[in-house]
Amino acid sequence: MSLLTGSTGASVGPVGEIGAALYDVISIEDSEELHAAWLGAAVPALFSESPYYPYTSLKYHTLLTAALLDNYRAGAGFEDLYLAVGCGDEAEVVPHRTVLSLPGVALHVTSEPDGRPAAGLGAVPARSFGDVWARLPELPFDVNRERRWRVLDAQLRRVRSWSVALQYVEEYVAALGPAVSDGTDGASGGESRDT
Template sequence: MGSDSGSAVTVGDEASVEPMVSVYRHDVHKARMRSHEHAEGSFRGVRVNEDVPLGADGDAALLSRPGGEPERTVAAHESWFRVSLLTGELASTVEPVRDIGAALREVIELDDAERLHAAWLDASVPSLFCESPYYPYTSLKYHTLLAAALLDNYRAGFGFEELFFAVSKRDEAGVVEVVPHRTVLSTPGFALHVTGGPDGRPAVRLGDVPARSFADVWARLPEVPFDVDGERRWRVLDAQLRRVRSWSAALQFIEEYIAVLSPVEWPCSGGAAGGDGRDA
């Protein structure tokens, strides 16, 4: 797949937003509980709801939910608020936010794409929402990060079939590697990446076409980024990730699980296993 110019283009008298900026803004309407068709073109003075080039948004959607006409998967669920795989509760009841609109603007208002990526990695409010009310376990936050990773790789000339799912653990200095746009999850102990260049990290190919394949891809990793043999809580997490097919739901589950059950101190890459002795 060829790359595009990477810069903002002009349509008529109006310049469009640079693609790697617009990808972080394209689905804000979902956090406002509106469909794409009924979304506005701006939110609190920021341009939103623009198309993502090279099919990256559609491919990211296929990683987490079926194509075609949606089918309701949870009876009577009509909310854009995400249902937590960890607790079974609406995310909005677990983490109430005083001003969702203000919090959303904070993760879209920047004009620097790399800073937007960092903001989304750390954001909590987009995690409150699903990709679609028909698939309430999916995550708006991680759909957006996956779309950005695909777009960045496509613009660099990689096709989907050339992409890898890669992991990196915290290094001896206590730093977790974050690759602009290609890191799709960052925790205190490790990071997960979607990239055409794994650069020596434990990695496995995503597959030939976008699909709800997270469980299969995770199971094929040559190395997972936590100590499965050392503690039961990590065995439980590993076992669950071998069952979750949706990419955004799986990444969101990791975030929630680690927030509740992570050790006080993480081992560094190459070091001895750490932890605080608690068991899940």
């Protein structure tokens, strides 16, 4: 169920087509190709993590799990992890650590923010995306100049579930246009936020 529109994904297409699309994103053997496929996939977003949590996203739950696992395998503990923001040239996809990739914007869960604006996840696993989002020193959206990004920022500060928040950002940007433009509409990601 979409947090943005309230609609469900049940009317997307025939079950066979959905099943085939799901098979396409789970049958890839190369881990980097698999990660890239999940970042761009639409069908896994049609499914929630559980029928009891209809706004959650299987797509983003899977990407978050992969990011945590990759960091843990590299020796990082949860207390070492950050939500890092990449905009423009910094919006590259980092295999297994990028959890959201849109034109000009990427969010990463990583122990190595590499100079990107970042906020620590905390000492222990918690479900509050909004708390971490509110601590970011810079946002990937120009909240100082465009109301649409202030609305998105306000909503993200309220959302506790990580998969819900990431799915919401994807749908919001798809509905209202790219977060980073060519400069013709005044948007420029990475503006410092007023706190």
